[in-house]
Amino acid sequence: MPTIQHADSYYAASANPSPDRPALSGSTRTDVCVIGAGFTGISAGLFLAEQGFKVTVLEAARVGWGASGRNGGQIVNSYSRDIDVIERTAAPEQAALLGKMAFEGAQIIRQRVARYGIQCDLKDGGIFAALTGKQLDHLEQQQRLWERYGNDKLSLLDQADIARRVGSSRYVGGLLDMSGGHIHPLNLVLGEAAALESLGGVIHEQSAVTRIEHGQPATVHTADGQVEARFVIVAGNAYLGNLLPQLAAKSMPCGTQVITTEALDEDLALSLLPQDDCVEDCNYLLDYYRLSADRRLIYGGGVTYGARDPANVEALIRPKLLKTFPQLEGVRIDYAWTGNFLLTLSRLPQVGRLGENIYYSQGCSGHGVTYTHLAGKVLAEALRGQAERFDAFASLPHYPFPGGRLLRVPFTAMGAWYYQMRDKFGI
Template identity: 60%
Template sequence: MTESGPTSGHVASYYAATAHRRDARPALRGAEQADVCIIGAGFTGISAALELAERGFSVIVLEAVRVGFGASGRNGGQIINGYSRPLDVIAARYGEQAGRAIGAMALEGANIIRERVEKYAIACDLIPGGLLVALSPRQMQWLEREQRVWAAHGHSGLVLLDRSGLAPHVASARYVGGLLDPLGGHLHPLNLVQGEAAAVESQGGRIFENSRVIEVEAEPAPVVRTTQGEVRSKYVLVCGNAYIGDLLPELGGKIMPVSTQVLATEPLGQLAETLLPSNVCVEDCNYVLDYFRRSADGRILYGGGIVYGGQDPASIRKKILPLMRKTFPALEGLKIDYAWSGNFALTLTRFPQIGRLSPSVYFSHGDSGHGVTTTHLLGKLLGEAVAGTASRLDVFADLPYYPFPGGKALRVPLTVLGSWYYRFRDRMGI
């Protein structure tokens, strides 16, 4: 991974450099007890912890490094509604009943974020508005269909824009049109997850950092062990996502870590406002997509590119700079202050997986690059299930989940081969 900062424990990102909290929480030492032990202090784990703590459960969260160390503290900071697969694809794949139920929850993740930011006064630079842009007429046709599909699920506020309609939002000649979502938005993700973690603690929850879990014993009663301590609980929630490693092989075989890269320019002043006048966040419609936005201090944060398997590219700057300059030629020659990488968990179906390993051990992972909102929703569903209402969790848990063909040895080359086809389609505009 990208080199960590000397004291923060996080990778040397723009987010870590501007995080409100720098000091580490203590590590777990000795034996503890709680109603629920949660593995992983990213968005999923912290969302579940807050849901449960608000309901009166005693909660302990164990984090291997720092709150938000993984994708939750490194991502593009974009609030994108829905899932990594379109709603009509989900209905076609899993049936109309599942499609309706999943569609009914498609806006909930973003609503959870907004509600918690307001309730707990979390300072995370939350800005409304998201824009999905098309690079070809074929992609524009897809956006027109997306508008109709979302309207059928009750979200009628999406605004279709032609090339001239993009001008108030993004100053780039690359795009032929777009779809504006007023219920989208962007924020500082590390400050969000840290603020939510503080909210957990305000409700009586406890969080231990630098406490990597080395063993989970499910029966007869759950015990979660680290190198220096253990937690006995009634329930365990496994929320390690791309950073779960080999802790639970039955989970690791169903996901693949994938890295994505982000650059942050120097502060640009008026130029940043000229390039993104309305301050919405933007992502394109390509299979391997670009995403970008303004930061609160006037930088352009530009992300894109993927590396299957989770390794860093040889040079993050060389991988992302050409993409950024193609979109915004005016950024040629300007300084890049930060460049970092982070992993998300990809599933074979590109759809998140949530369910049970035993009556007392639950898991959620595999948001497949669409995690800021989905993790908040699924964390809440984990909390609901522990509290005794599992009907919404079971909508997801009842779906078929598949391992990657070829196992860990072949999942990367086979996925790369498949991606070439879709990248070719993007280049050809088909």
């Protein structure tokens, strides 16, 4: 079979050196077989290896090939649906547990970077940018909510404040979260994978899983081999395909697009983001952007439901970039790519267990960099018999999309159009 390489992105072009890992061949035994070498799988594997488990990771392509190596690189706290939504729908004890965990993923990332010396251009500071007074009011409520759950690194920005941090006239204010920030995501997951291997973990690339055979132990099959494992962790997210139809039925892959400019003059780069914050706006279909370590503007946005690859990513995203930063008219775009995330109807993650020993986490709904690191820890805890935090996630309801797999794309697109109109007219 042909070797699958990383997407042609800025991240792949600037990735730290990483070895090619051999495909699985023959039979092997392990304590835990992890399916997927992205943030969820590598995070779980690393936590387990630190606890003395023998871990084997099977990856269909390369480490970080999917969303973990293609995303906007922003460390954004909480979940795609915020804690207040969970408070309204979950039992008080469950909501309290999930609220306490909402800021843990960012802490885990910083701990990993420090402990293993991962070079991934970590920067502190993330801004939620409000385009309307209504959005700014919501950010003020969000500040109070997050402070109630222990985030004491928040500052509300008025129009003058945000103008000093973002060189755009679009915003009426914002919320600065200094516990947020940004990273080179592919280099982060590559560094975490190397850390896992340093503890005895084994990663097989180019090893797509073809089926999972339930049992004690479970047997995970690829085209050229099989792994017998006491436990299996399924962490394929938007790239899992139909390996487990019961998971695919309650989620939908969606694409998001990213472009990266040529390296900018230092003065120009500093005029865009003087404090080197990352930014996302507050629209339903939001834009997000930041500077790379070599002063390129990385700008993303848009959603394609059903994960279709647009014919011309630059044509979709450049107008958004220029609406925010018209001073970049004529700037060259060096990289443009798309990547998939997995959407759930509730926009909350789906966590659970199939049978006695097959665990999964999926459906970050575009909010995955921090959640996936938390999910890895929660999955590792569950395998060690500490299931309270796992159960808090597992008790969240998993809803099917209206219309089933056939109609989920048009129905979801109609819903998104409604929210886009609300954003456009400030409703």
